[in-house]
Amino acid sequence: MSTDTGHNSSSGTAAWMLHEPERAIDWVHRALHLSVMAAKQVVAAYYYPTTQTGPHHSYSYYAGCSTGGRQGLAALQRYPADFDGVLAGSAIPWQTHTSAWHTYAALLQYPASRSTFIPADLWASLVAPAVLEQYDAALDGVADGVIMDPSRCAFRPEVLLCGKSGGGKANATSGDCLTRDQVLNLKRLDGQLINPGISPSGEAGFASLMNSAEPLFGPEFYRNAVYNDTDWDWRTMSAASVAFADAVNPGGANAYDPDLRPFEAHGGKVLHYHGYADPLIPSLNARIVGRAGDVDKFYWLFMVPGIGHCSGGVGAWALDGAGQGGFPLQVNGSSHSLLSSLVDWVESAASAAGNKSSAVSNP
CATH class of the missing domain: 3.40.50 (Rossmann fold)
Incomplete structure (x- = not known):
């Protein structure tokens, strides 16, 4: 059924x-x-x-x-x-926390004019290959495009910094390096205070989450199920928002x-x-x-x-x-x-x- x-x-x-x-x-x-x-x-x-x-x-x-x-x-x-x-x-x-993570992870992505914004195409063309280069063959000895255990990885996004060794050309317009602000944006995704952060793997698919008109799923859940307020601004997401969501726990979602x-x-x-x-x-x-x-x-x-x-x-x-x-x-x-x-x-x-x-x- x-x-x-x-x-x-x-x-x-x-x-x-x-x-x-x-x-x-x-x-x-x-x-x-x-x-x-x-x-x-x-x-x-x-x-x-x-x-x-x-x-x-x-x-x-x-x-x-x-x-x-x-x-x-x-x-x-x-x-x-x-x-x-x-x-x-x-x-x-952990519905209330994962929805919060969906929202929080993208805060430095909007608007696209921000210095921290990472364009959609760079997730697959730049970030994902850098992760594979660090951990693909290093973990299991086989360069097959599959990271066997990302929990053993500690990705260092600084290697993508423009002007650094291994970071490509000296300016971000080339599309083969990241600015310092973009690197900080990437680093903050790997946190565990509110929700487990991303594991180094699958970055090629992050554009759907990080480059939509607004973060997928998270704001919808908070706006309609937690706050019951269509005017709630997802940019105000904070730890207090998560605590409130936990108290409400809409429908017993967790x-x-x-x-x-x-x-x-x-x-x-x-x-x-x-x-x-x-x-x-x-x-x-x-x-x-x-x-x-x-x-x-x-x-x-x-x-x-x-x-x-x-x-x-x-x-x-x-x-x-x-x-x-x-x-x-x-x-x-x-x-x-x-x-x-x-x-x-x-x-x-x-x-x-x-x-x-x-x-x-x-x-």
Whole structure:
């Protein structure tokens, strides 16, 4: 099943949440939960029309990416019996902080006349190659355009400074170096006070986030869901804005509760993945969900080199995950599919434990 989560809108706008707290709740978790309950009833009525008790469907699975990844995490935290397996990709568990980061990261980009502004074409033509030059082969000995573990990188953007050794020509108009102000702009993106900063990888895709008319997604969320004020100026974003958003937490948008014991007790399993080259959701957001005790029995996190946001990128990104456009796998089965791997994990564990001899009851 799938759901529109209670609203119909074009991509990139959150105007439907303006003065609509109930829609925010639907978007965050309620619409998915109620749709799942209805879907289970439909399955039971269609396939088992004469059975009032006893076996119905045996397993229920979820797959989602981006907002869908967050909704998957919210589901297993809030409704631990809804799914036996959850496949969550490129999730945004810290919605209020990631939306703030989207806004804050671009503050020195606007207007384009600012000395700190980095033109859209330089992300792919200048910044990304400089990052690869520093860390591609240095980390794994192979120059293949993929940074295997950006968490081990400490990118030094000073190498791009005009007039410096390795910084190209002595003036910024050539397009092969950055001014001092532009370098400072680039350095401030790698912070962790409000939200994990960008990992060195995927800079070629940053233009979509950093060079739109206004920052993507962040201002829309704050304007319509947090402040309920269409006149709110995103240029006023501050730590106080984030604290206010945390207090409001529209619809319960943050899904970072690390206590997953009810889901574990239900026998649930989680495969959580995030692309290291994600230009939209900094990859270290995936590590906000806590780890404690013997968590590997039911929760696995995979940080995937070279993958962008849900799909695409220079890495091997066809994982059979949500949001991958139905990209056909070259080999079927769990060796090439996260979804199949999740199914195998859930059902083999249940078979070994003997706790699925009878199927899940009709909700």
